[in-house]
Amino acid sequence: MVDGYNGLLTATVFLPAVGALVLLLLVKGDRNIRGFAVLIGVVDLVLSLLVFGFFDRSADAARFQFIDQFTWIPDVGLNANFLLAVDGLSAPLVALTGLLGMCALLASWHVKLRVKEYFVWLLLLQTAVMGVFTSMDLLLFFLFWELELVPMFMLISVWGSGRKEYSAMRFLIFTILGSAFMLVGIVAVFVTADVGTFNMIELSTEATMLTSAGLLIPLSGLFWLFFAGFAIKLPTWPVHTWLPDAHTDAPTAASVMLAGVLLKMGGYGLLRINVGMFPSQTDRFAWALMALGVISVLYGAVITMRQTDLKRLIAYSSISHMGLVLVGIASVGISDGVLTVTGLSGAAMQLFTHGTVTGLLFLCVGLVYEKTHTRYIPDLGGLAGRMPVVAVAMLIAGLASLGLPGLSGFVSELLVFLGAYTAYDWPTVLAVLGIVLAAGYILWMMERTFFGERRDRFANLTDASLVEAAPLVLMVVTIVGIGVWPSLLTDVFESGLNPMVDVLNGVINK
């Protein structure tokens, strides 16, 4: 039974998977495979931009748009639907996935090993992540969430470097652990009498939201079950240790996808499910989110300072930056007054901006590694004179990462801090200290890798080629664009978050 069908989202989500299938069965020859995969990436980027561009952001527009729905498992009483939709929270993340997906494909231009298989996994990964951001049915959401693991595991363990099998396994085990918690939560929601739905739209609408009555597990328990799954993905301290390993050993494209969009699934889950479906619990435990967030920000930043591997350094900085997502969400814990969307908007913006900024950082590091064959910082130095394009891109990404105004990172950090300060002033001040630490590790890293005297052994380095520079340019344009004109994004995010804020204002301080 078809309940509503637009088709755009289905196409956006499944195009890469269909492309992967075609690739697997029909396309032959490495050049053709590359070209075909990038073509799919470009088309999917266009589709995702259509989703973002045609998303109606006006005040009286429907909250969920582009709904694709039909009953999926009708006869077994499971009531699970195939339900894809986007609201203001997911639409920008869909666009982000399209953008990074294409950049990741382009960054894989020089992959030599098992080329076909590689691109199949990469395309499948994109479908999985797109699915997570658009599924509005818990079961479907969970399936996409799990589907993403397989390609990522394969990409790290086959095409990675260093202790790649170990790192891939750690990634897998950690995420499964999180998924296990989440699955228990999903089942508990479903089996509760009078609820019996996986429909996330209903579950996040005030009238049909879960209440404590008749629940198998208390609401707070559900909150923490979901939180555990998302916190590991984000990742937050103290369950972050899979991330540096996975990043360090992953191939460039996988690092880009991992930092750029996979971590965002954690933050998205927190906003969509924890904040959206358990507003009273979010308010109740905001202090804990704040504590974890501040610890992650500072702890991640301090440890970043000690890193000597470029990829590890960026990985640890991601932990610090993802801590800000928690800090932004914690703005829910205001003690008096009316909650504004500021902090949540900052958290959502942080997902997007960190995706672009860290994606670009990993692209640049990938190029450095490809050309110098090392990521060990003390072995590098003076690269700016040899590869100016990469140096400029890296500098812009680095400056965005340390929150320079005019670039995207500043907007999200500012919104996060503004929002969080109204709820927890002194802890926010602690988190603000993170911007000094960020300046420290980013600029120190730039100094040691790109500046300083030229090294003779890098005399024959070449700068980024046209294919290599294309994704860099795309990302720089996005980073500068969002930095200069942030309301392009914030307006969309806020149209998705405002309904949540309205609900939250109903439950806060009751």
Added chain:
Amino acid sequence: MVSQAVIWSIFLLPLASFVLIALVVRPLLNRYSMISGFITIGALGTALGFSIWTLRSVALHHDLTFEPVKWLSVGNATIDMGLLVDPLTAVMLVVVTGVSLLVQIYSLGYMQGDPSFSRYYAYMSLFTASMLGLVLASNIVQLYVFWELVGVSSYLLIGFWHERPAAAAAAKKAFIITRIGDVGFLIAILYLFGRADDFAAIGLNAFHIPDIWQAAQPQAALGAVLGGAALTWLALGIFAGAMGKSGQFPLHAWLPDAMEGPTPVSALIHAATMVAAGVFLVARFFPVFEHSADAMTVVALVGAFTAIFAASMGLVMNDIKRVMAYSTVSQLGYMIAALGLGLYAPAIFHLVTHAAFKALLFLGAGSVNHATGTFDMRYMGGLRRHMPITYILVVVAGLALVGIVPLAGFWSKDEILLGAWNGTGLVDTWVNRVTFSALLAGVIVTAFYTVRMIILTFHGDFRGGIEKELEEKAQAAPAGAAGHGGVHLHESPFVMVLPMALLGIAAVTLGYLANPQWDEQLGIPKHWITGFLADGLGAARGLGGHSETLDFSFGMAVVSTVAALSGIGLAIGIYLKRRDQRAEPLEKLGSVYTLLSNKYYIDTLYEDVAVRKWFFRVIAGTLDWIDRNLVDGTVDLIGWFFRNIGTAIGRFQTGQVQAYATGIAFGVLAIILALLLA
């Protein structure tokens, strides 16, 4: 009346210049890199014209309030991009565009032949645009945005010759130290947002600068929103930002290192404009600061201490640019101290004159470097015979700095000293006395190091320049210092001398003509600039009418001149006729000399003790160890537990994802079945 579009284009022209050079000239026309110089100069020349037009319009009391553009809405406040055009803005616009234009012309000669000529002008355009954006900002977040952009331009320009490790390190140090101050500024913004509801209740926007002024006024009909300890903390937060940018103790350590940048950069950014942004910031929020005696006391004492503290280090430096850098820190201390005492107009007046003569001093140092290849005064000497124009101009600028009548610095410094002596009643009397004493003592020290610098550079016999220096130090030529490698004792080219001469004229006349002391001069009314600025402040407080200005005091002029002359005399006595020109007479001071040349060991304390030892080794090292062993270890333990808990999960150890996927599939199926049967 000047239109909104004209004022916006003061900021947009240099920005367009940056974009054009960065996106078109450098990638496509790099062989014709001179174009970028001309683009920048054209943009700034026009901007200067527009700035003067704006100044005139402000002076004629035109209504220059414009509707801002919304940038981002946050809760009960909006972050706008708007124009705040008052006397302070107008004066700063002219100073920034004027000095920047002259420095860009000078750079045509100084940077000639540098392989990164276009990049240089791109950065300079970016800097000037950011600085103008900062000056024009009507919203505190907008101001913060440009504040940071100014900082990053400074970072890029200090590290311009990025292949020199010292330059790269200095750039990083500058950015990080100023950012420590910026944290305070940012927290002040957060605090304002925290009070946004209170602002909104009386129709104000917590980010709009005039609204912040209004909220701090106790006499405002609507009642003060800001007040008490909160206002003090707010002011101190803003002041922290100012301390970083303006190199006030203890955040001064970056500025002397910043001399690693090209010399015109030092002249523009680290002498005339950006470092004065801290002074501008305090002045911008002066209607807030003045309502907290505690905050004002802190400002005054920090400024006064910095004035004398930095000057003392300037006494013993061998690098001509470092002498000037410490001098800049010290003079910024004068301005900050003046603001702390409530001397709003004299502080800005001094900012203006200082911009002229200090930029000239730096350009003079660049000119000297052009001839000798070095900045080390131990290898200079006798240059007055070879470069007489530079010599005369540096002497003029130096005496203006010392405060010799009738040069520019005399008039502005005397206003500060006189105001400090008289007191304004905003702070306790002891603060006035302490500040006055420090500033007066600072005059003697200033005179001494200035004359020492002039004698070491221009008098005596030539001591060999860069060639001798390299011979003695036996080290490779600094990379990137293209065109300045050898010793060519001659006057600098016209394109460098002309801007210096124009600044020289300003250094002579600006003090008296901008602020005639007795009666109208050339159509400029008595006490014009101080009166103009004070009226602007009065309007910012929400009061109209005419404000008081300080009348000239012969007594104070005598006192300051005696102080200056004693310093000059002492330096001449020690240096001019010294027998061994290679020896440093001050070394006889023994441990005091050691203390000063080691900059009071503050850099050692910051870099070696605080950062390397405590932060990096102890704190970061400990956390890193904990992360690798305890956090990871615990997690591994849990992982181990799960991996060994049963055969099904044990399969994971084989790394077969097929098995995993099957497991998940069956797991989900099992759950579904269980649910159906239940």
